[in-house]
Amino acid sequence: MVNMDILKDNVGKKAADLIKDGQIVGLGTGSTTHYFIRYLGERIKNEELNILGIPTSYQSLIKAREAGINTTTLDEYDIDIAVDGADEVNPTLDLIKGGGAAHTLEKLVDSSAKKFVVIVDESKVVEELGKFPVPLEIIPEALRVVKDTLVDLGGKPELRMGIQKDGPVITDNGNFILDTKFDKIRNPHKLEKELNIIPGVLENGIFAGLADKVIIGKMSAIEEID
Numbered sequence: 001m002v003n004m005d006i007l008k009d010n011v012g013k014k015a016a017d018l019i020k021d022g023q024i025v026g027l028g029t030g031s032t033t034h035y036f037i038r039y040l041g042e043r044i045k046n047e048e049l050n051i052l053g054i055p056t057s058y059q060s061l062i063k064a065r066e067a068g069i070n071t072t073t074l075d076e077y078d079i080d081i082a083v084d085g086a087d088e089v090n091p092t093l094d095l096i097k098g099g100g101a102a103h104t105l106e107k108l109v110d111s112s113a114k115k116f117v118v119i120v121d122e123s124k125v126v127e128e129l130g131k132f133p134v135p136l137e138i139i140p141e142a143l144r145v146v147k148d149t150l151v152d153l154g155g156k157p158e159l160r161m162g163i164q165k166d167g168p169v170i171t172d173n174g175n176f177i178l179d180t181k182f183d184k185i186r187n188p189h190k191l192e193k194e195l196n197i198i199p200g201v202l203e204n205g206i207f208a209g210l211a212d213k214v215i216i217g218k219m220s221a222i223e224e225i226d
């Protein structure tokens with residue numbers, strides 16, 4: 001395992017240990033949450049826990065099935081605790097998410113949870129958000145006009161392309177992603193709201209003021225910030 005994977009493994013396990021019998025759990029998306037999902041599945045099996053997961057993407061649905069976690073939907077249950085990764089975390093626990101193009105459902109699930117726990121390795125911790133471009137999920141018809149609006153707001157939007165570079169990434173909801181670089185994000189709360197009122201934008205990847213706890217995997221130790 002390379003070093004970052006060890007850190008992700010450590011925080012995934014730490015978060016899985018927080019889950020209590022009988023809870024409804026939001027299952028985040030991404031490589032760090034895969035460790036969480038795997039450890040949670042192990043606990044459910046070994047301790048015979050009665051837990052249901054609510055996935056934030058098709059990816060986490062598949063991971064949950066592989067781990068033996070039964071799933072349900074937000075339509076049927078309230079969420080006790082959600083555990084998710086992040087692409088950037090600042091000192092006031094504001095986040096940029098959406099590196100896996102799943103931030104729309106992630107924001108719905110994470111914001112609906114009574115407690116939202118973020119798990120990251122130390123490379124995600126920043127003083128100020130904005131090195132990682134802000135992902136915006138947009139409906140395909142809005143591509144040109146939303147790009148123009150984002151440039152007017154000082155952003156540098158780029159359509160996210162698939163690995164083969166021969167077509168755009170399509171989200172679980174059938175939409176495009178515009179990764180938008182802003183020089184500095186001084187006020188994440190304000191920018192999050194400004195981006196979401198642009199017609200054609202479904203959701204953006206700034207999660208300001210949502211996280212209740214961040215667990216950071218460091219080479220030296222695990223740090224928890226509430």
Ligand code: 5RP
Pocket residue numbers: 028029030031032033084085086087096097098099100101102103106
């Ligand atoms: C997916 C996300 C992920 O949580 C974020 O990209 C972090 O992923 P990873 O743990 O693989 O670094 O927001 O939309």
